Amino acid sequence: MLNAQNPAMWQAMRDVSRELPGDVRVVVVRGEGRAFSAGLDLSVAGASGPGSFAEMSALPDQECMDQIAGFQAAFNWLHRPDLVSIAAVQGHAIGAGFQLALACDLRVLAEDARFSMAEVTLGLVPDLAGTKRLVELVGYARALEICATGRRLDAAEADRIGLATLVVPxxxxxxxxxxxxxxxxxxxxxxxxxxxxxxxxxxxxxxVEQQRAEREAQTRRLRELVGRGE
Known part of the structure; x- marks a missing residue:
């Protein structure tokens, strides 16, 4: 399976975030079969229904952007402050699949993992909340090169430039x-x-601000730890 993505899948991902029990601490995102995700399901994009290029292009600007915001919400929850999310990446992670891996806090890659930000090959831009995260991880110049060429990166390169937390057989x-x-x-x-x-x-x-944040966080921890022992 290649785990192509579509609006129905993104709605299901949003539903998972709403239904997640409060005691869940770690979320693992993985793809079934030989690929993490082949990206956008182009058969849906080329049709005439909800989420299709034709339907979205006909919407007023704000409605189009609102619909994209709904898609982004399927990815944004993976970096909620109360969770740590891990992408377990095998095989291809293309376009939306690459951005899904980027949405996670940590990425464990199999040696056969392959990334590509392929939106440019369709005349599109990455719009599933992946661009800022990519720049944070690899820097502006490298992110521009990756997104503007759409080329594929193997696991060894992903590890070398900071995309991978860990690469394993x-x-x-x-x-x-x-x-x-x-x-x-x-x-x-x-x-x-x-x-x-x-x-x-x-x-x-x-x-200075970071050191203050450290002090504030440590003060909260000390109070909680001492309170537990009383």
Whole structure:
């Protein structure tokens, strides 16, 4: 299976986010079969129904952008502050598939993983909340080259430029994701949440602001830990 994506799938992903139990700490996103995701289902895009190019192009600008915002919501929840999300990537992750992997906090790649931001080959732009994350991970110049050429990156290159958290042999992907998940779950949930917030916001803060954020987070942790022991 190639796990192509369409508006119905994005609605289902939004539904998962709303129905997720509050005690869930780690979410693993994986594709069934030999590919993580081949990207947008072009048969749907070329049709005339909801989410098709024809239908969206006929909408007023704001309605078109609102519809895209709904698609983006299927990806945005994966970096919620109370969760750590892991993409387990095997085979191709193309276009929307690449952006789905980028939406996750961490990416564990099998050695056969292949990324491509292929929207440009259709005359489109990446619009599923992946552009900022890509720039944060690899820098502006590299992100521009990846998006404007649509070329494919193998797992070794993804690892070298900072897209991969870990690269493992194909047969070890499940075990590697399991070990990473266990490591995350072994520690205090609230401490992990505070750490994620500190790191996620660091690029937007000065050194002074970041140090203040550290002090505030540590004060909250100390109060909670001492309160537990009383």
């Amino acid at each position: 194909v047969g070890e992907l499940d075990d590697a994701v399991g070990d990473l998940t266990a490591g995350l779950l072994a520690n205090d949930r609230n401490a992990v949440v505070e750490i994620k917030a500190l790191l996620a916001g660091a690029s937007g803060r000065t050194h």
